[in-house]
Amino acid sequence: MSAEEAPARRYAGTRVPRVExxxxxxxxxTYVDDVVRPGMLHACFVRSPLARARIEGVDASEALALEGVHAVFTAEDLNPTAREQWYTLIGKDVPDTPRPPLAEDEVRFVGDPVALVIADDRYIAEDAAELVVVEYEPLPPVVDYATGRESGDLVHEGFPNNIACELAGLPVEDLPVFDEAAFTARETIYQQAYAAVPIETRGLVAEWSPSTGEMTIWAATQSPHEVRLFCARLLGLDEHRVRVVMRDTGGGFGQKVLPLREEICVMLASVKVPGPLKWIEDRRENLLAAGQARHEHADARIAFDADGMILATAIDYVQDVGAYPTPAPMNTCAVVGILFPGPYRIPQGTFATTGVFSNTVGRTAYRGPWQFESVAREVLLDIAAREMGRDPAELRRKNLLRRDEFPCTNHSGMPYSDVTPLETFEQALEMLDYDAFRREQERARAEGRYLGVGTSTYIEPTTDSLSLHAxxxxxxxxxxxxxxxxxxxxxxxxxxxxxxxxxxxxxxxxxxxxxxxxxxxxxxxxxxxxxxxxxxxxxxxxxxxxxxxxxxxxxxxxxxxxxxxxxxxxxxxxxxxxxxxxxxxxxxxxxxxxxxxxxxxxxxxxxxxxxxxxxxxxxAQSPVIWANATHLCTCEVDLTTGAVKLLRYIVSEDCGPMINPTVVEGQIAGGVVQGIGGALYEHLAYDEDGNPVSTTFMDYLLPTSTEVPVIEYGHIETPGPGPGGYKGVGEGGAIGAPPAVVNAVADALAPLGVKITRLPLTPESLVTLVREAKARQEAAG
Structure with missing residues (x-):
């Protein structure tokens, strides 16, 4: 048997029960909070109650006097001990944004860690944290990233106009196609901030051995070797002196790929205390300080000829990066622009992207960080179809790339291969019986019921051979x-x-x-x-x-x-x-x-x-391995209450041959539910002073099993490059779901003239849109 000749597959492609x-x-x-070490101490952070303020002083004397308290560390104690703070995933030479372990001089969002209390147990640490007195001089915060570039206040000195990063292609004015086209759709589309919200919050146990100069870390992480490398650089240790142990991790979704500021503080503090140090984040902290995602908007355009063929696309994309984004935001900003053409046949176009600081929690990675390119494109396609008097499905059918057109390159220069956009689209429509649904929709409208159908087709990069983790x-x-x-x-x-x-x-x-x-x-x-x-x-x-x-x-x-x-x-x-x-x-x-x-x-x-x-x-044997899918959603909207009931949810996915179909479908389902939450429920909201108003599950709403319909799966298998032809599938559900849900709701309300360009679709927002649409109709006679 030659080395190249693998045995026939017995298990790949089958629904083997999960071994875990x-x-x-x-x-x-065994999760991090299950780890108990002899002599273990506990950490609790003192966090800023203000969105922006100058730190005038920190008095920890009363806290230190509390029995069971071992130390209270401030920026003066911890920050100077940090050596190198860069991530292997990104690389040492990539321009990054400020990221001090503890707040220095200024706090920059509500929840910004100012001090770290070390005590015998978490209860004592929390009591002591309340005794730490921090004197603040309030400063005007930059709360709305959308106007942050015009603000006279700066989140960080050295970043004029609060711009964290920007990249621009050809100016739209240099593309006459948008003025000459038979029809151009143009809208500004907004998506709210929401968060990963893993079942297990962040956590770390760091045990320093002074006698051997060795560090052992138990971490809730998606990348134990990244944590090891980061800790070694942070503390100036040889890599072989750091051991990271990851047992079970209750969800990450991007939030746990890289050590964030709190984990950095625990690493730094662990070498200063007399025993192992544990920090477990509570749910309020997670919603307050573990990071935001998805907060963004874009001025998007699509030009069409008289037959409905797409001639060009353009997107001017702006992203809220918060106060301390992790990692540096340029990558996701750029990818939104590069992927905006999506899986469509589009000869030309351009993009511009900008990341803007604000005095809110920093942006972190979240399942499909570039997801907004699909939201903007797919929502705008449906708007364009209605304004041209075309069915959204027919408009897509005209423009989606077929299997036999690959490999090809989009107008941003991104090479595509091994995908099936039109084929997944057709499979999803067939699974629904699209024509039959349209007939049912007409009957329902005649009865005063508002049903809608929405689709979303996307192409996503999975494994790549270009990053440092190639x-x-x-x-x-x-x-x-x-x-x-x-x-x-x-x-x-x-x-x-x-x-x-x-x-x-x-x-x-x-x-x-x-x-x-x-x-x-x-x-x-x-x-x-x-x-x-x-x-x-x-x-x-x-x-x-x-x-x-x-x-x-x-x-x-x-x-x-x-x-x-x-x-x-x-x-x-x-x-x-x-x-x-x-x-x-x-x-x-x-x-x-x-x-x-x-x-x-x-x-x-x-x-x-x-x-x-x-x-x-x-x-990886290809610069990028591509996957693609079509999501299709049907719903009913109650005009009186604004309630949205999802009726059917269909996903036609091409992630190549499936190693385990049950696992693949589980990954799709998890992402879909998160995407439904982002479209209808979740909102990491702030008031005008920068105070978060959704730091409990009473305020931050998540979808439950009663809101999510049974998800139906269709599979098309196009092998990708590499052993087995396997592709990635972990992020797609969260990418495709929000625009499919938005388009279904918009389709249901189309007879009223409702146009949806802002998420989330809360009952209140939908009732307002319906009321405004009816007022316009009445005014028009």
């Missing part, structure tokens, strides 16, 4: 018993990467899945990897497992061939046995081959090393 469910569903998971490693050890352990970097935070890796390894080695175990999330034993983010886990781990398994397959074949007196090319591995092709009764169990490899090295064939353990690394 046994412990998670019985309450035997490779992934795996180590596989076939034990002397013949059982298999596979080590990968980890980052499993609900994305089932444990199950996925076990499936892939069982197939790659031709062994029974019950004989495979995976070890993840411990930087002391696992190979370096980028973790979970950017929809990279499936394809990158598939590549790493295959690169490593091919080494072991070659050894297994050589040993078996030598014992059986055949050529290595005649050996195949099936069901944990190395057998002679065509002679299933002739072969050796893997346990016997392992015994030879470990305990009889003198009998190994020439050139075959002892043992059955190997490590390998994989680099």
């Amino acid at each position: 469910d046994a412990r998670l569903l019985t309450g035997r998971g 490779t992934e490693g795996a180590t596989i050890r076939i034990e002397p018993s013949g059982k298999v352990n596979v080590y990968v970097s980890g980052g499993s935070s609900g994305n089932s990467i444990e199950t996925t890796v076990v499936q892939l390894t069982a197939d790659a080695l031709g062994v029974d899945i019950e004989d495979v175990n995976t070890i993840q999330g411990d930087t002391a034993v696992t190979p370096f990897g980028g973790g979970t983010g950017g929809s990279r886990s499936g394809s990158m781990n598939a590549g790493a497992v295959e690169a490593t398994a091919s080494i072991l397959r070659e050894r297994i074949a050589a040993i078996a061939a030598d014992r059986l007196g055949v050529s290595a090319e005649d050996v195949e591995t099936v069901g944990g046995h190395a057998r002679v092709r065509g002679k299933p009764e002739t072969g050796l169990p893997l346990s016997e081959i392992a015994s030879i490899a470990y305990f009889q090295p003198e009998s190994l064939p020439p050139g075959v090393p002892p043992g059955l353990e190997a490590s390998g690394r994989y680099r």
